[in-house]
Structure formats: C-alpha cells, structure tokens
Amino acid sequence: MQLDFLVLFEGENFAALMSGLWVTVSMTFLALILSCCIGLAVGLGRMSSNRLISTLCSWYLAWFRGTPLLVQLMILYYGLAIGMQIDLSASMAGVLGLGMYSGAYVSEIVRGAIQSIDKGQMEAGRSLGMSHWQTMRKVILPQAIRRMLPPLGNEFIALTKNSSLLSVITVSELMRAGNLIVANNFRYFEIYLGIALLYFLVNFTISKVIAYFERKMSVGGARA
Amino acid sequence: MKKRNRVLLPLLSLLLAGSLAACGQGEATNNASGSAAGGSSAAPAETAADDEVLQKIQETKTLVVGTDATFQPFEFKNEKNEYVGFDIDLVHALAEELGAEKVEFVDTEFKGLIPGLQGKKFDMIASAMYITDERKQTIDFSDTYYPGGLAIMVKKDNKEIKGIDDLKGKKVSVQIGTKSVNFLKENYPEIQLVEVEKNVEMFLELESGRVDAVVTGRPAAQVYAKNNGTVTVLDEELTQEYYGFGIRKENQAFKEAVNKALQTLRDNGTYQEIVEKWFGK
Numbered sequence: 001m002q003l004d005f006l007v008l009f010e011g012e013n014f015a016a017l018m019s020g021l022w023v024t025v026s027m028t029f030l031a032l033i034l035s036c037c038i039g040l041a042v043g044l045g046r047m048s049s050n051r052l053i054s055t056l057c058s059w060y061l062a063w064f065r066g067t068p069l070l071v072q073l074m075i076l077y078y079g080l081a082i083g084m085q086i087d088l089s090a091s092m093a094g095v096l097g098l099g100m101y102s103g104a105y106v107s108e109i110v111r112g113a114i115q116s117i118d119k120g121q122m123e124a125g126r127s128l129g130m131s132h133w134q135t136m137r138k139v140i141l142p143q144a145i146r147r148m149l150p151p152l153g154n155e156f157i158a159l160t161k162n163s164s165l166l167s168v169i170t171v172s173e174l175m176r177a178g179n180l181i182v183a184n185n186f187r188y189f190e191i192y193l194g195i196a197l198l199y200f201l202v203n204f205t206i207s208k209v210i211a212y213f214e215r216k217m218s219v220g221g222a223r224a
Numbered sequence: 225m226k227k228r229n230r231v232l233l234p235l236l237s238l239l240l241a242g243s244l245a246a247c248g249q250g251e252a253t254n255n256a257s258g259s260a261a262g263g264s265s266a267a268p269a270e271t272a273a274d275d276e277v278l279q280k281i282q283e284t285k286t287l288v289v290g291t292d293a294t295f296q297p298f299e300f301k302n303e304k305n306e307y308v309g310f311d312i313d314l315v316h317a318l319a320e321e322l323g324a325e326k327v328e329f330v331d332t333e334f335k336g337l338i339p340g341l342q343g344k345k346f347d348m349i350a351s352a353m354y355i356t357d358e359r360k361q362t363i364d365f366s367d368t369y370y371p372g373g374l375a376i377m378v379k380k381d382n383k384e385i386k387g388i389d390d391l392k393g394k395k396v397s398v399q400i401g402t403k404s405v406n407f408l409k410e411n412y413p414e415i416q417l418v419e420v421e422k423n424v425e426m427f428l429e430l431e432s433g434r435v436d437a438v439v440t441g442r443p444a445a446q447v448y449a450k451n452n453g454t455v456t457v458l459d460e461e462l463t464q465e466y467y468g469f470g471i472r473k474e475n476q477a478f479k480e481a482v483n484k485a486l487q488t489l490r491d492n493g494t495y496q497e498i499v500e501k502w503f504g505k
Contacts, residue, residue, distance in 0.1 A: 011303025074339065081343030090345075170290075170332040170345065180301045180331070182424050183294035186451055188431075 007187045008194045020177025021198050027094050027173065028160045028202075034099025035159065039106025044136075046111055057107070064104035070165050073097040077169040090170045098166070102159045109151045113144040146217050153210035157203045174198060275477035277347045278322075287324040289315055290346035290470075292334040294424060296447045297502045298352035298467075307331075310443075310502040311350045314369060315469075317494050321485035333422075335401060338363055341470055347478070349470030352441065354403050364475075365468030366482045370499075374404050374462035375442035377455050379430065385437055387460045391415050394436040397429040404439045407463055430455060441465070443503065 008014060045057035064072070077093040080086040088096070117140050125135030167176035178195040182188055281287060291311065293299045299309040307329050319327045330346045337349050341363055354372070355365045378385045385391060392414040398404040400419045408415055418435050420426050427448055429435045438445070445457045471479045489495040 012305035013303060016301070016305045078336070078339035078343045078345075081345065082339065087344065168333045168336045170330050170336065170340065172331055176331070176333075179294055179422065179424065183296065183300045184302055186424075186427070186448065188424070188428055 003190060004187070005190050005194075007185055007190050010185075013181050016177045016181060017174065017194065017198065020172060020174035021202075023172060024160070024163050024174040024199075025202060027091060027098065027166065027171065028156075028163050030095045031098035031102060031163070032156055032159060034095060035102035035106050035155075038100060038103025039110050042103060042107035043110025043114070046107065047114065061104050061107055064101050065108075069097065069101045069162055070168065072101055073165060073169050090166075093169055094163075094166045094171045097169075098159060098163060101162070102155060105155050105158075106152065109148050109155065110144070112151075113147040114140060116147055117143050146214070146219075149210055149214045149217070153207055156206050156210070160202055160206065161199065275475055277472075277475045277478040278481060280347070281322055281324045285323070285325040286328055287315070287319040287322065287326070287348065288328045288330060288346040290330045290332060290337050290340050290349045291351045292337060293329070293331050294422060295352050295444055296451075297443060299350065310370070310498060311352060313498045313501065314489075314495070315348075315350045317489050317498065318482065318485050321488055322481055334399075338470065341472055344472075347471075347475075348482070351470075352444070352467055353470055354465045355468040356403060359470070362473075364471045364473050364479055366471060366479060367486055368466035368468050369486060369495075370443075370467045372441045372443055372465050372467055374407060374439055374465065375445050376458040376460060376462070377427075377430065377438040377440065377445045377449065378436065378458065379433075380454055380456045382436070385458075387458065388412065388462060391437055395434070397426045397435040397438045399423050399426050399440065402440070403463070403465060408439060427452075427455075 008017070042057045042060050045053045046061070048054045048057070073093065076097045077088060077090065080088060080093075114136075121139050121143070122132075122135055125139045126132070130138065163173055164175035166173050167179070172180075174195055178191050182191050185191075291299045291307070293301050293307055293309075295309075297309055298311045299307065302308045312329070316327055319325075330340070332340060334351065337351055337353070338359065340346055341349050349363075352372070353359070353365075355368060359365070376385070376388065376391070385394070391412065393416070395416045395418055396408065397418045397420055398408065400421055405417065405419060408417060418429055420429060423440060423444060426438050426440060430438045431454070439462065442457065442461075449455050449457050469482060471482065486495070
C-alpha cells in the first residue's frame with residue numbers, strides 16, 4: 001500500500017478534521033477553565049479548618065481521581081438521562097465530565113503548591129494585620145501559582161488527550177473525525193499521523209503558553 | 225475564608241451529591257428499566273397518539289437516528305462528509321413513509337448506541353446491529369431488514385487457511401461486544417481471540433500481521449476486501465444473522481409503524497433498489 005498524504009485534503013476530509021479539531025480545542029478550553037475553578041476550590045477546601053468542607057473536598061478528590069473518565073462520562077451523559085431523566089447535551093456533559101475529572105488533579109496541584117510556600121509568609125501577612133484570606137490571596141497564592149505552572153501544563157496536556165474519549169458520548173471531536181474518514185478510505189497511517197500532528201500542535205502551544213507565563217512570573221533571586 | 229465557605233460548601237456538596245446520586249441511580253434503574261419495560265411490552269399496544277416517538281415525528285417532522293458511521297457499506301461518511309450507506313438510504317426511505325421530512329443522524333461509538341437509545345438521545349438505532357437475545361432484554365428490534373452472517377477474512381497470500389478448522393491455535397481478531405466473540409468462544413475455544421474496540425482496528429491487526437484472520441460480518445468484510453486488494457474473504461458461511469433497527473421497548477406503536485413502513489418499501493420495490501445499489505444483485 002503506497003502512502004499518499006493527499007488523502008488528508010481529499011474532498012471534505014480536511015474540513016472535517018478541522019471541525020473535529022475545533023471541537024477538541026474549544027471543549028478542552030472550557031473544561032480547562034472549569035477544572036481550574038474546581039481545582040482551586042477543592043484544593044483550598046481540603047486545607048480548610050472546617051471539617052465538613054475538607055471532608056467533602058477529600059471525597060470529591062477520591063471519587064473523581066478514583067474512577068475512570070470514560071465511566072464518569074457514561075454516567076453523566078447516559079446514566080443521568082436513563083436514571084433521572086436529566087438530559088444534558090453532549091457538549092455540556094463533555095465539558096462537565098472533563099472539567100470535574102481534571103479538577104480533581106488540579107486540586108492536588110493547588111494544594112501541593114500552597115503547602116510548599118513557607119509558613120513564615122502566612123505569619124508575616126497576619127502580623128501585618130491582613131486576614132487569613134487576604135494573606136492567602138495577596139501573598140501565598142501569587143507565589144504558589146508560579147509553582148503550579150509546570151504541573152498544570154502537564155495536566156492540561158493530559159486533558160487535551162483525554163478529550164478523545166468524548167466520542168463515546170456522541171461528541172465528534174478530532175479522533176472521531178479521523179475514525180470516520182478512515183472508515184471510508186482505510187488510510188490508517190496517513191490519517192492517524194495527521195491527527196497526531198494536530199494533537200501535537202495543540203499541546204505544543206499549551207506548553208509554550210505555560211512556558212511564557214513561567215518566564216513572565218519568574219522573579220530574579222526568588223526561590224521558585 | 226469564612227465568607228467563601230458559605231459559597232463553596234453548597235456548590236461542592238451539590239457537585240458531589242449529584243455525581244454520587246447519579247452513579248447509584250444509574251445502576252439501580254438499569255435493572256428497573258428492564259423489568260418496567262418488560263411490563264409495558266406485555267400491556268396492550270398503545271395507540272399511535274400515545275407513542276412519544278410517533279408524536280414527536282408528527283410535530284417536528286424529524287426522525288433522530290443513532291449510528292456508528294464507521295462501518296462500510298452500512299453507514300459511513302464519504303469524502304463530502306455526508307452520511308451514506310445501505311442503512312442510511314433505507315432509513316431515509318423509512319422516514320419518508322413515517323411522515324418525517326428530515327432524518328437527523330447522531331454519530332457515536334457502537335457501545336454508546338444502546339445507552340443512547342435508552343437515554344432518549346435518539347429515537348432509533350440504525351447501525352448494522354444484529355438482533356440478539358441479549359440485546360432484546362434491553363431494547364426491542366424492528367423486523368429484520370437484511371441478513372448478514374459471519375465470515376473469515378485472511379490476507380491474500382495466506383494459502384494455509386481455507387476454513388474455520390484451520391484457525392485452531394491461530395490468532396483471530398474480533399470486534400469487542402459483537403456476535404463473533406461469543407460465537408467463536410462457544411464453538412471454537414481453541415482459537416485465540418484478539419478483541420479490539422472498532423472494526424477498523426480489526427482490519428489493522430490483520431494488515432499488520434498481528435493476527436492470522438478476522439471474523440466479522442460478511443458484507444463489511446467484502447467491501448473492505450474490494451477496497452483494499454490485499455485481503456480476501458473465504459466462502460465458508462459461519463452463521464446466519466439478521467440485522468434490525470433498535471427501538472425502545474416502550475415505543476411499541478412506533479415499532480409497528482416501522483415494520484409497516486419496511487413492508488411497504490419491500491412491496492413497492494424501493495427496498496430492492498437500495499439493496500442492489502449497495503450489495504449488487
């Protein structure tokens with residue numbers, strides 16, 4: 001079988017891949033925002049002195065980290081519709097599922113980074129008359145964010161790749177678009193290589209964006 | 225911190241409770257829906273007006289059909305990114321008979337089709353699905369619309385394998401959750417099965433030499449062999465199987481309407497036209 005990369009551009013193939021890529025990128029982006037919000041909330045919640053909140057956050061982490069994303073998506077999209085007549089749209093279920101799953105991992109990144117900041121920083125803030133939350137927001141978090149960036153980059157890249165699972169809940173993302181084309185022309189190597197390249201481009205961009213922020217936030221002389 | 229807690233707490237507990245309830249509920253109702261649906265199918269058939277799907281077709285003039293469009297020649301997407309295939313043509317003709325002007329296809333992976341039908345994400349499944357007793361416990365099927373059966377596909381240069389008996393001790397690729405898996409396990413336990421997710425991967429296993437043969441539905445195998453040129457389908461007929469459209473158990477009136485429409489298409493020759501278009505005479 002001869003290789004022919006022109007099949008990528010045959011008919012509407014390229015347009016189909018591009019619309020798949022758009023679905024992948026946009027859903028990953030929305031899920032990324034959601035996962036940051038959940039991650040921050042759950043990460044801070046786990047360190048809360050309120051036992052109820054910290055227990056609930058631990059449960060959240062245990063549940064979403066302890067079950068496969070595919071199972072969570074199935075529950076969200078099909079389970080809720082069959083069991084409780086809650087009819088989420090595919091994209092809604094997809095973003096929620098990805099975001100909640102990734103949020104669990106982000107919460108650990110947040111907690112790890114905050115706990116790595118020297119205790120003295122909090123003590124200093126409090127002795128200046130700031131409240132606990134004020135110190136957290138103005139002193140601890142800005143420092144912690146710098147330490148969060150590298151693992152966050154990892155997590156976002158994993159999130160992009162995990163989005164290929166969304167095809168099982170009728171979202172036609174990049175992987176699905178590729179599978180549909182392959183099912184028509186059986187050009188595995190060319191199509192899958194093309195998809196791999198597109199995923200790579202997205203993830204390369206993410207790693208570059210993270211690297212940019214790392215540079216921007218680095219402070220000369222500070223322990224990062 | 226105190227103030228934030230008041231916002232955070234309900235939000236988090238809601239998320240957690242929602243997800244936990246969802247999983248518990250999902251499992252519980254899987255069993256319950258089976259028995260409940262069984263009960264309703266035993267009840268006298270509802271009148272057309274009561275049937276949710278028929279009513280929806282009347283109102284929206286649209287039939288929503290779930291399909292896994294990666295299965296030539298039944299359903300796939302052509303270079304123009306349009307749904308084409310035997311099932312697709314037949315469904316279009318059916319929809320017209322049922323009074324729907326438009327068919328909306330929802331593309332998903334095969335394993336998402338039955339849960340999607342149960343979850344009312346679509347009205348019907350048209351995805352070259354065999355009518356099996358296991359599936360019948362969960363969903364209903366229309367009358368059969370095409371016979372299919374399992375066949376063996378090998379590489380063209382393989383002169384060693386001439387039938388099912390030559391496969392003993394060899395590796396054979398099958399699609400997970402399909403009829404071929406059970407058939408081979410029950411009747412030919414000596415064959416080593418390599419279960420893959422999609423039929424595309426099944427062909428890939430054969431092409432790359434990781435397995436000696438593929439066991440799959442004859443129509444799909446033939447189209448692949450025709451397109452590809454390096455593989456061939458053996459003549460031996462392993463099973464007789466029948467394809468049907470998947471329909472929710474509670475939509476008995478809709479099922480009857482589909483069966484009636486199928487009969488009309490057979491009578492007026494449309495069905496034969498579509499068969500010849502995709503499978504030849």
